[in-house]
Amino acid sequence: MTEFKHYLDRLRTGQWFSQLPAGLQEELLAMAQLRRLEPGQRLFRRGDPPCGLYAVLEGAIRVGSISESGKEALLVLVEPPHWFGEISLFDGQSRTHDAFAEGQVTLLNLPQAPLLSLLKREPWHWRDFALLMSQKLRLAFIALEEMSLLPAPQRLARRLLMIAEGYGERSGQRRVIQLAQEQLAMMLAISRQTTNQILKDLEAQGALRLNYGEIEILDPERLKRAAQGKP
Numbered sequence: 001m002t003e004f005k006h007y008l009d010r011l012r013t014g015q016w017f018s019q020l021p022a023g024l025q026e027e028l029l030a031m032a033q034l035r036r037l038e039p040g041q042r043l044f045r046r047g048d049p050p051c052g053l054y055a056v057l058e059g060a061i062r063v064g065s066i067s068e069s070g071k072e073a074l075l076v077l078v079e080p081p082h083w084f085g086e087i088s089l090f091d092g093q094s095r096t097h098d099a100f101a102e103g104q105v106t107l108l109n110l111p112q113a114p115l116l117s118l119l120k121r122e123p124w125h126w127r128d129f130a131l132l133m134s135q136k137l138r139l140a141f142i143a144l145e146e147m148s149l150l151p152a153p154q155r156l157a158r159r160l161l162m163i164a165e166g167y168g169e170r171s172g173q174r175r176v177i178q179l180a181q182e183q184l185a186m187m188l189a190i191s192r193q194t195t196n197q198i199l200k201d202l203e204a205q206g207a208l209r210l211n212y213g214e215i216e217i218l219d220p221e222r223l224k225r226a227a228q229g230k231p
Contacts, residue, residue: 007057011108014081015169016132017055024125031114037101048095050088052112053129056080059105060178063097064186074186077102077179082169086133089115139167150229152190153198157227159188160208164217177215184215202226 008029012018017025037043037059044051046065054061056078063084064074075097078084087096089112119126139162146155164173185195199215202208207222208215217223225231 007106007108010057011055011081013170014055014083016083016135017081020128021125024122024128027118028110028115031110031118033109033111035107035109037105037107039101039103041101041105043099043101043107044095045098046095050092050095050112051085051109052115053083053085053089053110055083055108057106057108060102061105061107062100062102062183065097072186073189074183076167076187077163077183079166082166083132086129086136088112089129090133135168147189152188152194153201154227154229155188156184156190156195156198157202157207157223159184160215160217161220161223161227164220173217173220175217177217178213179215180213181210 020028034057035043035054043054043061057080059079061078061084062074063076063078064072066072078099084099085095088094119129146158150158160177161173162168163177163179164175166174181195181199182192184199185192188195199208199210202223203210205222205226207219207226208217210216
């Protein structure tokens with residue numbers, strides 16, 4: 001635990017972990033291990049056996065899949081202080097997607113075996129982990145609904161707001177999002193050209209500023225209006 005003391009403040013800024021009972025927080029930290037990944041290094045692939053629960057402390061993890069033809073589907077970039085990997089904790093089955101390091105990454109890992117042992121001894125804590133998974137399920141349903149019902153400009157504006165707000169995990173809203181246009185396009189399943197045009201339009205409206213590899217939100221209220229389909 002002493003090895004990652006300086007990461008605890010960041011970890012506790014997350015809604016899920018900060019709201020866990022103090023005793024459970026201590027038990028999780030006691031079993032936790034630090035993992036560091038180099039840029040592009042694989043954490044796990046689809047079909048790999050469960051390896052526990054992870055929290056991102058530094059950097060980002062790219063979660064998605066790659067088809068046989070080499071086409072990539074990017075679901076999300078997992079950033080601090082988000083946790084991920086809970087599906088395999090519940091069903092004990094293989095990983096559903098690929099996870100790779102986006103830049104230098106530091107992770108906190110709760111290994112599968114000791115975590116399951118804890119939950120066997122104290123089964124009432126399963127609800128705490130169910131809350132983590134239900135949050136992801138809620139976001140997945142929202143994304144599916146938006147893909148079916150909303151035009152690309154609204155979907156893009158909404159996704160930027162969700163990322164800026166940490167998908168509900170972070171308190172407050174950050175102004176600078178470290179995200180390439182190509183990655184945003186993959187998340188939304190639209191072309192890079194369409195993504196670029198929508199971003200240019202939002203930049204012209206003063207809602208944001210485009211920089212290399214990042215998007216700076218200048219006017220959150222204007223971006224919210226765009227997300228609602230309002231001029």
